[in-house]
Amino acid sequence: MNNKEIAQVRKSYTKGYYARIRKAKEEGRPVAYTTALGPTELLYAMGVEVCMPENYVTICCAKQMAKGFCEEAEERSISRDLCSYARCGLGMMYAKDGPMGALPEPDFIVGAVSACDPHAKWWELEARHYHVPLFLMDAPYTLHGEVKPHDEAWMISELKRLAAFVEEHTGRPFVEEDFRERVRLSGEAHATFAEIQELRKRIPAPRGMREMVGDLFYLITQAGRRESVDYYRMVLEETRERVGRGEGVVDEEKIRLYFHNIPLWFNLQTLDWLAAQGAVVAMDFYTNHVWHGFFFDGGRFDSGDPFKNLARKWLFFDNHVGLPVKLSRSLRSAREWGCQGAIFFSNRSCKVYSIGQPEQMRVLEEELGIRSFTFEAEMADPRSFSMDRWKERVDLFLESLAAAER
Amino acid sequence: MQIDFRDVLKDRHRWALQHKQMGGLVMGCYSAMLPEELMWSCGVLPVQFLMSPGPYYGESLSYLPPYVCDCSRSMLEDYMNGTYGYLDGLMFSHVCETVRGLAGICSVRWPDSFVRIFTAPAGNDPGARRYLKAELLSLAKELEHMGGVALSEERLQAAISVYNENRGLVSELYRVRGQNPGAVEPAQVLSAVMASSIMPKDQHNRMMREFLKTIRKGPDVSGTRIILSGLLFENEVVLGSELFSILKACHALVVWDDLASGMRYRLEPVDNSRRVNPLDRLTEDLLGPQPAPLRSPAERKAGQMLEAARTYGAEGFIFLIPKYCDPILFDLPTLTRILKEKDFPTLSLEISGSLLEGALRTRVEAFMEMLSASAGDSIRA
Numbered sequence: 001m002n003n004k005e006i007a008q009v010r011k012s013y014t015k016g017y018y019a020r021i022r023k024a025k026e027e028g029r030p031v032a033y034t035t036a037l038g039p040t041e042l043l044y045a046m047g048v049e050v051c052m053p054e055n056y057v058t059i060c061c062a063k064q065m066a067k068g069f070c071e072e073a074e075e076r077s078i079s080r081d082l083c084s085y086a087r088c089g090l091g092m093m094y095a096k097d098g099p100m101g102a103l104p105e106p107d108f109i110v111g112a113v114s115a116c117d118p119h120a121k122w123w124e125l126e127a128r129h130y131h132v133p134l135f136l137m138d139a140p141y142t143l144h145g146e147v148k149p150h151d152e153a154w155m156i157s158e159l160k161r162l163a164a165f166v167e168e169h170t171g172r173p174f175v176e177e178d179f180r181e182r183v184r185l186s187g188e189a190h191a192t193f194a195e196i197q198e199l200r201k202r203i204p205a206p207r208g209m210r211e212m213v214g215d216l217f218y219l220i221t222q223a224g225r226r227e228s229v230d231y232y233r234m235v236l237e238e239t240r241e242r243v244g245r246g247e248g249v250v251d252e253e254k255i256r257l258y259f260h261n262i263p264l265w266f267n268l269q270t271l272d273w274l275a276a277q278g279a280v281v282a283m284d285f286y287t288n289h290v291w292h293g294f295f296f297d298g299g300r301f302d303s304g305d306p307f308k309n310l311a312r313k314w315l316f317f318d319n320h321v322g323l324p325v326k327l328s329r330s331l332r333s334a335r336e337w338g339c340q341g342a343i344f345f346s347n348r349s350c351k352v353y354s355i356g357q358p359e360q361m362r363v364l365e366e367e368l369g370i371r372s373f374t375f376e377a378e379m380a381d382p383r384s385f386s387m388d389r390w391k392e393r394v395d396l397f398l399e400s401l402a403a404a405e406r
Numbered sequence: 407m408q409i410d411f412r413d414v415l416k417d418r419h420r421w422a423l424q425h426k427q428m429g430g431l432v433m434g435c436y437s438a439m440l441p442e443e444l445m446w447s448c449g450v451l452p453v454q455f456l457m458s459p460g461p462y463y464g465e466s467l468s469y470l471p472p473y474v475c476d477c478s479r480s481m482l483e484d485y486m487n488g489t490y491g492y493l494d495g496l497m498f499s500h501v502c503e504t505v506r507g508l509a510g511i512c513s514v515r516w517p518d519s520f521v522r523i524f525t526a527p528a529g530n531d532p533g534a535r536r537y538l539k540a541e542l543l544s545l546a547k548e549l550e551h552m553g554g555v556a557l558s559e560e561r562l563q564a565a566i567s568v569y570n571e572n573r574g575l576v577s578e579l580y581r582v583r584g585q586n587p588g589a590v591e592p593a594q595v596l597s598a599v600m601a602s603s604i605m606p607k608d609q610h611n612r613m614m615r616e617f618l619k620t621i622r623k624g625p626d627v628s629g630t631r632i633i634l635s636g637l638l639f640e641n642e643v644v645l646g647s648e649l650f651s652i653l654k655a656c657h658a659l660v661v662w663d664d665l666a667s668g669m670r671y672r673l674e675p676v677d678n679s680r681r682v683n684p685l686d687r688l689t690e691d692l693l694g695p696q697p698a699p700l701r702s703p704a705e706r707k708a709g710q711m712l713e714a715a716r717t718y719g720a721e722g723f724i725f726l727i728p729k730y731c732d733p734i735l736f737d738l739p740t741l742t743r744i745l746k747e748k749d750f751p752t753l754s755l756e757i758s759g760s761l762l763e764g765a766l767r768t769r770v771e772a773f774m775e776m777l778s779a780s781a782g783d784s785i786r787a
Contacts, residue, residue: 077742081473081732118732120700138534143510150541161531323510351471358468359515
């Protein structure tokens with residue numbers, strides 16, 4: 001199967017996923033809204049269908065509908081300074097609409113007070129609007145990535161607390177064997193995903209950020225399901241074949257880049273444009289450090305205890321670790337994946353990922369001689385971005401990198 | 407002698423420096439929900455960063471993006487320029503994502519310094535309780551390692567007692583002011599709370615007792631009773647905020663506040679029952695829900711505001727919203743809706759940098775006129 005065919009599989013599956021959520025609602029099976037952090041493994045194990053409005057926002061952006069929904073929310077006093085995921089998501093809620101129609105209403109909501117400010121407060125607004133119970137996951141924040149026994153114990157306790165909450169509100173019992181299997185599948189998906197990421201070290205890079213952000217859909221929304229494992233095995237096979245043929249994802253790879261922050265969902269063509277200039281994003285923060293951080297750091301689900309495994313995945317989300325860890329991840333990413341330049345997207349919608357970027361740029365230059373380009377915009381609000389201006393500035397940056405290579 | 411807490415704030419580093427001269431340690435603290443009692447019991451004086459609204463941010467500009475609040479800029483600027491050079495460490499309260507980023511920058515920029523983030527769980531379940539107690543014990547060991555005193559039940563009990571006394575005195579100040587707003591200027595009330603955050607509590611307690619004697623029998627004044635919510639930069643209070651002079655000119659009487667350096671500075675007392683271990687009591691006190699908007703639902707805050715309005719006869723609310731403060735911005739539509747449903751008008755002022763007199767005066771005057779006429783609508787500026 002080639003890349004285009006894989007993309008079609010994914011597109012078809014995504015449509016099917018949203019149809020599955022609607023079917024669950026029609027059939028009276030519980031539907032939970034969650035943040036992009038899930039935890040899907042636990043919820044799928046308990047027969048809950050997981051719906052992520054944040055993922056729906058990315059589809060909104062792709063269909064160029066985000067501006068309208070952001071404005072809908074702003075008209076209802078949601079500040080324009082707030083996260084554009086939240087504004088777009090809330091706008092869809094208020095408008096009872098979306099790129100494939102309105103999402104089915106949730107039976108309960110799982111927010112995450114530890115992840116970021118919007119992931120605590122956005123979900124409060126949604127829960128209030130739909131009059132449904134809200135569960136807020138909490139978690140330790142480890143500044144230096146040093147997880148103490150009581151950090152892990154609390155994270156496990158939060159997952160168990162969620163299981164009890166789901167039992168209470170759905171009547172569905174928590175069955176450890178089902179959960180164990182879901183976590184095992186999630187671990188397998190992550191391990192396969194890690195192999196794909198490793199292959200991006202090859203020159204030419206067989207898979208770029210454009211492809212990986214699409215692949216990420218399964219890790220975010222389907223972790224714990226067999227389909228995510230099958231999909232990544234398919235991608236791994238295709239990627240290995242490309243490596244075997246010496247085929248890069250970019251026609252003529254001239255420059256390898258590291259991209260930091262969330263992609264511009266309304267303009268993934270920025271990545272296509274880079275590729276057309278011979279610049280491949282061989283490594284990126286988003287598909288490696290956020291959900292996959294524990295695995296990127298070398299961790300695996302090998303403890304034998306599904307709660308411990310899932311807790312470790314949560315503890316090492318990028319949202320839960322401090323700048324010292326982020327720095328070392330960015331350094332390793334740029335170094336091991338052979339990047340010659342970096343693009344840091346200063347995202348007004350995401351302080352969690354954007355604060356500390358100057359330190360990361362400085363360290364990349366001091367330790368690896370890698371220069372960075374930075375631009376400011378929002379990942380889900382097109383009003384703050386000009387493609388023409390961006391191209392002009394990136395062009396100059398790419399020229400400067402090429403000159404340095406000569 | 408009449409105590410003026412604004413004078414205390416003008417000499418804000420004096421108390422910390424005295425503590426250091428006596429051989430103690432000083433911890434720079436950012437925001438509420440920190441275990442100050444524990445720090446104090448270990449011989450470490452917690453000192454809250456006081457915020458200036460700028461616009462004179464220099465070096466910090468290259469470390470923080472433009473879309474973060476002035477509070478974080480002020481903290482980083484003052485730390486970088488040496489204003490707080492005497493600190494032995496930094497402790498950040500996990501009240502928002504910007505604070506986390508700030509802690510990260512400090513830990514990277516000064517890798518040999520003691521920099522910690524303290525997370526007080528938002529929930530109140532057994533797992534959160536066990537975590538928090540273990541975290542407090544871990545922190546106590548770290549403080550001992552950096553030169554503090556070893557944690558003991560007796561010292562912690564004593565610290566809790568002196569902090570509780572302080573909370574009681576500040577709460578009494580709020581009560582007296584609420585019942586008779588003419589008894590004390592709003593800037594003095596806020597200055598009193600801010601002063602408490604930069605000095606040993608036993609010394610502040612002495613000042614508070616003297617201060618309360620002088621204000622109990624204040625003049626009766628008439629005016630429109632209002633509540634302030636949100637954040638007011640400390641320098642605005644110390645140097646004389648335009649807001650207070652405008653409120654005075656409009657005959658507005660501040661009867662209560664929900665400001666970050668006011669009532670939100672953890673004023674509920676730690677349960678001082680002697681049958682329970684003081685560490686367990688402190689743990690219980692720090693668990694959620696908490697005053698910080700991120701870790702507490704908006705309805706809870708609205709409930710507290712309505713209760714204060716009923717108790718002190720408030721007629722309207724003024725929200726002071728720091729630009730880029732996500733937790734407050736998310737809560738604001740819900741708060742104003744709930745207050746409006748109970749027929750309380752609200753005015754929301756976005757603040758970035760100093761409160762500009764011209765822009766402020768028009769909006770506040772219009773709002774106060776409306777309150778006087780009891781129109782019942784909300785204004786967002």
